[in-house]
Amino acid sequence: MNQTLYNLPQDILLLVLQYLEAPDVRCLQLTSHACQNTFTDPIYLRTILRFYTCTREVRALSTTLPNDESNLYQAFKTIAARYYHLGRGKARRLQRLDLRALDQSGHWFPAPQWDYHESQPGGRLYHETAGSHLRGMGWKPYLFRPTLWSYSDGLLVYAPSLVSDSTVHTADDESNKQAVNEQSGAADSCLIVLDLESGSVGKVPFDITGKIIRNLRLRENTLIVEWAEKEPWHDLNMVDKVHRHFASCYDVTLAQPSTTTSAAAQVSVKFRSEWRVHFLGLPLTSRDYFFSTHTAKHYALYYWQPNRSLWTGDEDQPIEALFVWDISSSSDYRPSDDPTNIHARRTNEKGHLSGPSMRELEWLGIRQHASISLTRIEIDSANEVLMWRENRFANQYGYFDPAERCWESTSTSFKLVGAGAVLRRTADVELVSYRGHCSMDSTEVTGGIEGWFLPVCEVGDDQSQVKFGLIETCFTGLVVENRLLARLRLEEDGEWMNLQDDIVKEVGCMGRIAGDERWLIGQNNKLQLVVARFQ
Numbered sequence: 001m002n003q004t005l006y007n008l009p010q011d012i013l014l015l016v017l018q019y020l021e022a023p024d025v026r027c028l029q030l031t032s033h034a035c036q037n038t039f040t041d042p043i044y045l046r047t048i049l050r051f052y053t054c055t056r057e058v059r060a061l062s063t064t065l066p067n068d069e070s071n072l073y074q075a076f077k078t079i080a081a082r083y084y085h086l087g088r089g090k091a092r093r094l095q096r097l098d099l100r101a102l103d104q105s106g107h108w109f110p111a112p113q114w115d116y117h118e119s120q121p122g123g124r125l126y127h128e129t130a131g132s133h134l135r136g137m138g139w140k141p142y143l144f145r146p147t148l149w150s151y152s153d154g155l156l157v158y159a160p161s162l163v164s165d166s167t168v169h170t171a172d173d174e175s176n177k178q179a180v181n182e183q184s185g186a187a188d189s190c191l192i193v194l195d196l197e198s199g200s201v202g203k204v205p206f207d208i209t210g211k212i213i214r215n216l217r218l219r220e221n222t223l224i225v226e227w228a229e230k231e232p233w234h235d236l237n238m239v240d241k242v243h244r245h246f247a248s249c250y251d252v253t254l255a256q257p258s259t260t261t262s263a264a265a266q267v268s269v270k271f272r273s274e275w276r277v278h279f280l281g282l283p284l285t286s287r288d289y290f291f292s293t294h295t296a297k298h299y300a301l302y303y304w305q306p307n308r309s310l311w312t313g314d315e316d317q318p319i320e321a322l323f324v325w326d327i328s329s330s331s332d333y334r335p336s337d338d339p340t341n342i343h344a345r346r347t348n349e350k351g352h353l354s355g356p357s358m359r360e361l362e363w364l365g366i367r368q369h370a371s372i373s374l375t376r377i378e379i380d381s382a383n384e385v386l387m388w389r390e391n392r393f394a395n396q397y398g399y400f401d402p403a404e405r406c407w408e409s410t411s412t413s414f415k416l417v418g419a420g421a422v423l424r425r426t427a428d429v430e431l432v433s434y435r436g437h438c439s440m441d442s443t444e445v446t447g448g449i450e451g452w453f454l455p456v457c458e459v460g461d462d463q464s465q466v467k468f469g470l471i472e473t474c475f476t477g478l479v480v481e482n483r484l485l486a487r488l489r490l491e492e493d494g495e496w497m498n499l500q501d502d503i504v505k506e507v508g509c510m511g512r513i514a515g516d517e518r519w520l521i522g523q524n525n526k527l528q529l530v531v532a533r534f535q
Helices: 010-017 022-029 033-039 042-052 056-061 069-088 130-134 171-184 358-364 437-441 501-507
Strands: 093-098 149-152 155-158 192-195 201-203 211-219 222-229 241-243 245-255 266-276 289-294 298-305 319-326 374-380 385-393 407-415 423-426 453-461 466-473 484-489 514-516 519-523 528-533
Touching: 010 042, 022 033, 022 042, 022 069, 033 042, 042 056, 042 069, 056 069, 093 501, 149 514, 155 211, 155 245, 155 528, 192 266, 201 266, 211 289, 222 289, 245 298, 289 374, 298 374, 319 358, 374 437, 437 453, 453 514, 484 501, 501 519, 501 528
Parallel strands: 149 211
Antiparallel strands: 093 528, 149 155, 155 192, 192 201, 211 222, 222 245, 245 266, 289 298, 298 319, 374 385, 385 407, 407 423, 453 466, 466 484, 514 519, 519 528
16 A cells, blocks of 8 residues: 555645644655655645644744745654654653752751642641552541642753763763763852753752752743741741841753754853742741742742731631732842841842732632632733632531532632732632642643543643643542553543553652643652653
8 A cells, every 4th residue: 555655746745634643644654765755745644634723733843944845744754753652641750860869868847738628628738648548538638749840841950969871861861960960060040941853951050058958940041949047037936047048049041042043042040039928938848838929020028927816826826928029120128138137128028019918818808817728829911910729628428428519719810919809709710729739830630530530730732732630540449550640641531541661650759740742740769750752
């Protein structure tokens, strides 16, 4: 058949291509030289690529010359290889990146996570490992441990360990080993930004000496590192000591090489500004909670603290506050180097905006008290609006059946600064139940929630319409195995398909995933970041 297919008239071949996918045409190209010459014709390639208009390669072709056949053929090969592996739920290869154990050296104390949340039946979450939990009943939810990495648009920021020969698994890992070792060799430069496409590495100019990292997040080419000083600033009471907390902001840019050279893109990380996230500081305890989010222009921080009063319970009247900063402008002033605030008035410490007080939080209807239901905070910098999203489990009578669970999600939108309209409504989308701060990075659950699966985390590439999900099977029987599953969907209204078990074991151990149509990122139980590449 291959001997006659390429001899068909062009109009007939165009009709045949309507029923073929890119991996099928790629297989035809590899069968013979005649098929290779026929199906590499730009007319046929453009016909196939019309079904993949959402991919980043096809979107990029609009910026190139129409007669650039080399870019057209290269885009086709990349798409064919990627969707061959995506369609079968398997990775082309797994890349493992060793993480540095900063918690063992006292440089990593993550923001504490709530062990009571209204999105869970009964509200209680348990501090257990995944292995011990999966041997029990499915309705007993456990907290996933926090993670020290972040991903956004092809850039991955993390604290690498020195890469040894035993951790190199592929040729690409070998090419990245020298760059990672050079950038992370010094003890004071613990964070790097890795471009997963080119393998280029950029060092974050963040000196870890005398500091404790609380959280980091990369979004819209803006990196935020929230940290505290190792030495306490003053005594809060007989037990707790206060540490000054700060946030450092960096601009992350990916400089594309010129078309005349074959050099790889270069990652550049430059300091933008620094500010105090709390005017007095926070104790390093498991009872002082805070959660933040940011865009390239704004940074918002919510913190929840026990009142530590002798007359009321700690959780009865907690101290709650929401602050907003304008971080769009750069500043060389570092409040961490100015403990007496002598230079703060002269520089005016630009960026801090007044957020709603506790009374205003109560009026907005978003004060949490002892019933935590906060699931996500979103910032719309263009309209200067903050969206506060909450998720509650709908209590039902009798025995809790996982197949009949129901959540009530609400969203409250209000102006970042100043008075304005407040919009509070019941969300028309499903939100994942709280399983730790990592679940706050999850997108909405699309297509409804199946009865016997608990969503843990979902991430998606809106432009390519590819979405990944991490779910947990939930059964009422004691002898039935409960386990985590990773799945993907290639179209907005398409069907979910499960990824292979070896991928789930590598990326699902921490309950957090990230990525886009090119790869899926997660963390295993060996202190390694794992990138499941599909191209």
